[in-house]
Amino acid sequence: MIRLGIFTDPHYSSQQITCGKRYNSLSFEKIRQAYRYFAAADCDLIVCLGDLIDREKDRETQDLQLRRVAEIVRACRIPSVCLMGNHDAFAFTREAFYGILGPACEPADRVLDGKRFLFLDACCFKNGHRYAPGDSDWRDTYYPFEAQLQRIVSASKEDIYVFLHQDLDPHIPESHRLYNADGVNAILSARGNVKAVYQGHYHPGARCEYNGVRYVTFPAMCENENAFFIEEI
Ligand SMILES: [Fe+2]
């Protein structure tokens, strides 16, 4: 059994409130609280599903805020993986983001306890171009590596668990879903070996089962008193 500590969408920044309901600056303490809880619960892996930070007025402050979060991550004995969300990609290049957070946080597919964990990066426009600092769109999201995913799902001897920031759950409003969600979902349901998809991005959160796959969208940390979860697989 693998015990995962999961949280998503802290949108941490120095701003007190954005979009009327995101309490950005409070997320630093919430992340710290989540890490304390995960450590006490003896999790095997901690996963942040993206939108870890939000933009600041200048690059220096942005770096400083991410460095503060990185201190919490590094102080914990449990390894962390952090997917980039559209807000992270708006603020940082991939290199800069993991340069500060630590290369160990960069998502890399792995087999743990006989289960295959796949981390998908859908921080792309539907034309296939990657988001870049100052240029991302929360409604225009796309996973460009369907053929590669199909090969992995076909060849896997293990049950598969998928993690991504944006949404594949067909019941979530289309604005939050991948442009090619139908194609990706067809790949994931083809063999019956994909057990669950874990997502963020849709802040209210949602759960459903569709074509034999369980879709879990975790509620946003920034919009709740706090929101962190333990998933035992
Ligand atoms: Fe978000």
Ligand SMILES: [Fe+2]
């Ligand atoms: Fe997002």
